[in-house]
Amino acid sequence: MIGMFDSGLGGLSVWRQLRHALPQQDVVYLADQGYCPYGERSQAEIIARAEAITAWLLQQGAQLLLIACNTATSAAARHLRERYPQLPIVGMEPAIKPAVLASQSGRVGVLATHATLQGDKFRQLVAQFAGDTLVVPQAGKGFVELVEAGELDSERSRAVVGRALAPLLEHGVDHVVLGCTHYPFLAPLMRQLLPAHIDLIDPTDAVIRQTLRLMQQHGIATEDGDNARYRFVSTGQPPSMAHFLQHTLGTNAGVEYIDLPG
Numbered sequence: 001m002i003g004m005f006d007s008g009l010g011g012l013s014v015w016r017q018l019r020h021a022l023p024q025q026d027v028v029y030l031a032d033q034g035y036c037p038y039g040e041r042s043q044a045e046i047i048a049r050a051e052a053i054t055a056w057l058l059q060q061g062a063q064l065l066l067i068a069c070n071t072a073t074s075a076a077a078r079h080l081r082e083r084y085p086q087l088p089i090v091g092m093e094p095a096i097k098p099a100v101l102a103s104q105s106g107r108v109g110v111l112a113t114h115a116t117l118q119g120d121k122f123r124q125l126v127a128q129f130a131g132d133t134l135v136v137p138q139a140g141k142g143f144v145e146l147v148e149a150g151e152l153d154s155e156r157s158r159a160v161v162g163r164a165l166a167p168l169l170e171h172g173v174d175h176v177v178l179g180c181t182h183y184p185f186l187a188p189l190m191r192q193l194l195p196a197h198i199d200l201i202d203p204t205d206a207v208i209r210q211t212l213r214l215m216q217q218h219g220i221a222t223e224d225g226d227n228a229r230y231r232f233v234s235t236g237q238p239p240s241m242a243h244f245l246q247h248t249l250g251t252n253a254g255v256e257y258i259d260l261p262g
Contacts, residue, residue, distance in 0.1 A: 001025070001026040001027065001028065001060070001061050001062055001063055002018070002022075002025060002026070002027045002028070002062065002063070002064050002065075002066055002211070003027075003028050003030070003054075003057030003058070003060065003062025003064070003065050003066070004018075004027060004028070004029045004030070004065075004066040004067075004068045005029070005030040005031070005032060005050075005053045005054075005057065005065075005066075005067065005068065005069065005072070006029075006030075006031060006032070006067075006068045006069040006072070006181055007031075007032050007033075007035065007036040007037055007038040007039075007069055007071065007072065007144070008031050008032065008033045008036035008037070008144065008147070008148050008182070008236075009031055009033075009147055009148055009182070009185075009241060009244050010068070010069065010144065010147060010180060010181035010182030010183070010185070011029065011031070011066075011068025011069055011181045012029070012031075012068075012244070012245070012248075012249060013068075013181050013182070013184040013185055013202075013204060014066065014068040014092075014181055014204050014207060014208075015027065015029055015068065015230075016249055017204050017205070017208055018066075018208060018211065019228065019230070021208045021211075021212065022211075022212075022222055022223070022228070023228060024222070024223030024227070024228050025222060025223060025228055026228055026229045026230075026231075027228065027229075027230050027231070028057060028060050028062065028230075028231045028233065029068075029230070029231070029232050029233070030053055030056070030057065030233045030234075030235070030258075031232070031233070031234045031235070031236070031241055032049055032053060032235050032236070032260075033148070033234045033235055033236030033237045033240070033241065034234075034235035034236035034260075035049055035235065035236075035262070036144065036148060036236065037071075037113070037144040037145065037148075038069065038071040038072060038075075038113070038115065039071055039113030039114050039115045039116070039139075039144060039180075040113075040114060040115070041115065043075045043076075043115075043119075045262070046071065046072055046075040046076055046115070047075060047076045047079050048262040049072075049076075049262045050067070050072050050075070050076035050079070050080055051076075051079075051080070051083070051262075052260050052261065052262045053260065054080055054083075054084065054087075056258070056260060058084075058087070060231075063088075063218070063220045064087070064088045064089075064090065064211065064214060064215060064218070064220060065080070065084075065087055065088070065089045065090070066089075066090045066207075066211060067080075067089065067090065067091045067092065068092065068181050069092060069180075069181055070092040070093065070094065070112060070113065070116045070179050070180050070181060071113045071115045071116050071119075071180070072091075073091030073092045073093060073121070074093075074115065074116050074119035074120075074121045074122065075115065075119065077089060077091040088214040088215070088217070088218050088220070090207060090210050090211050090214060092181060092203060092207060093121060093125060093203065094110050094112055094116070094122060094125060094177045094179035094203070095177050095178075095201045095202070095203035095206065096108070096110065096125045096126060096129050096130065096135060096177060097125070097128075097129040098201060099175040099176075099177050099201050100129050100130055100131065100133045100135075102175055102199070102201075103133055103173075103174055103175050104174055105172055105173065105174040106132060106133050106134060107133065107134045107136065107171055107172050107173045107174065108133060108134070108135055108136070108173050108174070108175045108176070108177065109135075109136045109137075109138055109168035109171070109173040109175070109176045109177065110122075110135060110136065110137050110138065110176075110177045110179050111138050111139075111140045111143075111164065111168075111176060111177065111178055111179055111180070111183055112137070112138075112139065112140065112177075112179030112180050113139060113140065113144070113179075113180050114139045114141075116179055116180065117137045117139060117179075122137070122179075134171065136167070136168055136171045136173055138164055138165075138167055138168055139164070140161075140164050140180060140182075140183060141160070141163075141164060142160040143160065143161070143164070143180065143182055143183055143186060144180070144182045146160060146161075146186065147182040147183075147185045147186065148182075148240070149240075150240070150243065150244050150247065150248065152185055152186060152188070152189060152248070153188070153189050157186070157189060158189065158193070161186055161189055161190060161193060162193055165190065165193055165194060169194075169195075173198065174197060174198055174199070175198065175199050175200075175201055176190070176194070176198060176199070176200050176201070177201045177203075178200060178201065178202045178203075181204075184202050184204065185248065187200055187202070230251075230253060231256070232245065232253050232254070232255045232256070233255065233256045233257075233258055234255050234256070234257055234258075235257070235258060235259070235260050238255035238256065238257045239255075241255045242254065242255045
């Protein structure tokens with residue numbers, strides 16, 4: 001069984017691809033909506049949440065942990081790997097390398113939360129892969145809140161997304177990296193607002209491939225039964241999560257509430 005978590009609903013952009021890649025694999029997804037968004041929280045707070053969530057997912061039988069959150073990966077993945085050295089852990093990171101390799105203008109943008117852009121991992125990726133390419137960081141201020149509210153295409157969402165994209169356009173980027181799992185849900189809107197020559201890069205495919213590799217390496221069966229069982233849990237707003245699952249992802253599922261102190 002795979003245990004997944006995110007600060008909220010954003011990681012469902014990873015889950016929707018995971019269910020196609022592993023249609024017979026059981027998954028428990030925990031949305032930490034009671035503490036969402038993570039982007040403005042301290043590293044210590046995020047580590048505490050990640051520890052509590054990981055311990056709970058292990059109690060449910062998770063054999064692999066998928067941190068479906070860029071901010072939590074940046075803040076807590078190293079800590080979790082040190083604490084659980086035998087647990088296969090997959091995290092998210094901004095896809096800077098493929099953006100740099102594909103860029104023709106020598107300028108790429110990275111949309112992410114403030115915490116991710118200020119993290120050591122982001123700086124390391126830029127130092128390792130940017131070379132002569134200009135990497136333009138831009139916080140997607142308000143993006144997480146829009147997705148959590150299911151507000152993916154409205155006047156307000158167009159204004160919020162348009163403000164974040166404007167500096168990237170001014171710098172002449174030709175690729176925009178989606179550095180938060182919430183952001184792919186706003187990708188259709190971004191494509192409407194961006195010129196056709198600008199590509200969006202979502203690292204989810206690479207994350208799914210890494211999940212499959214680690215499962216094989218650790219001898220984890222890629223199927224648990226005839227039909228996968230999906231369990232959805234929220235620390236904050238089960239009705240909003242259930243509504244999002246139904247209306248955005250076409251999945252009718254119950255959502256449990258848990259009180260999970262950090």
